[in-house]
Amino acid sequence: MKGQEWYQADEIAEAYEEKRFSGGGRLIDRREKQAVLNAIGPVEDSRVLEIACGTGRFTVMLAERGADVVGLDISSAMLKQGREKARSAGVQSHLEFMRGDAGRLPFPDDHFDAVIAMRFFHLADTPASYLAEMRRVSKEVVFFDTFNRFSTRSIYNWALPMGSRLYSRWEVNRLLGEADLELVDATHDFVFPYGLYRAIPDSLASAFRTVDQSVGRVPGGGRLSSVSYWHCQG
Template identity: 70%
Template sequence: MKGQEWYQADDVAEEYDDKRFSRGGQLIDRREKKAVLEAIMPIEGQNILEIACGTGRFTVMLAEHGADVVGLDISAAMLQQGRTKAQNKTLEGTLEFLRGDAGRLPFPDDHFDTVIAMRFFHLADDPEAFLEEMRRVSRDQIVFDTFNRFSARSIYNWALPMGSRLYSKSEVSVLLAKTNLTLIDVEDDFIAPYGLYRAIPNKLASPIRTLDKTIGKLPVSDHLASVSYWNTRVR
């Protein structure tokens, strides 16, 4: 997977949430969490795995809503941030953080109701193999996001420390067919790139976001959106 060493650095983990989800990045955080919650409702009582859970943004949120959640990540530093975050929350479900490789998940077949992977596939060197492994341990649902090839994301993609894999809709459709997953829904969002939101204060980012969502309602916007949220079922 791309960027393994970079993500495992202590200083990167400590600054990760602040750099990405403060300022205008709060709007990104809010939208991503909304996408996950809407895809897997009702949450209470579900057994959920998040791979590449990072600092636990989604794992903690899901446990707060009553799910029994395992967050898996290759970075011990990221996992420690997640454990610290969970200490200050009231959890209705259970939460476990586990260090491991998303390409070799340490769970039996059909072990979880739902598997999610957010901010992961742009780093995957073999997306089909990773998706197949996710399918193996899920008995019902897989939710993930991808960054889109024909979008503003491509403008600054070269500046990322480990690069980024961008996908076309047709490429993801082929991946779903190869791994025997049925598409339930896909949502596209963020015409303006993530980097713009992160670079400016929230009060300036909010009107841009309003304009972004307005443009996003137009049919042509599906081909310009930076990110797609995929909700799939195991056949």
């Protein structure tokens, strides 16, 4: 996986959310969380696995809504931040954090109602194997996001610490076929890349978002989207 050592550094984990989801990044956080909730549907009493859970943004949110959640990540430093967040939210009884490899999930087949992976596939060196494991342990929903090859994301991708794996829609459809997953819904969003939103204040980000959504709604505008959310089932 790209950036494996980078994500395991204590200083990266401690500053992760403040750097990415403050200011204009709050808008991204809200959009991503809504995409997850839309895909899972009724959350209460669902068994959910998040691979590459990081600092627990989604795991804690789901636990607060009554899901029984497992968050798995390879970074002990990220998991430490997630456990602290869970304690602060008082949801430890609904949430378990585990250190592990997303390519070899330690769960039986059809163990979860839903398996999600957010901000992960752009780092994946073998996406087919990860998607196959997600499919194996989920009896219903598989949900993940990708950064898109033919989009504004490609303009600044070279400047990122590790770069990103960018996907064409054709490539994602091929991966779904190989994993025996049926596409339920695909949503394409953010003509302006995430990095722009993180660089500006929250108030200005809202104005950019209005323009962004307007561009995305014009014929052909959706093809410029830098992010795609993929809702699938086995």
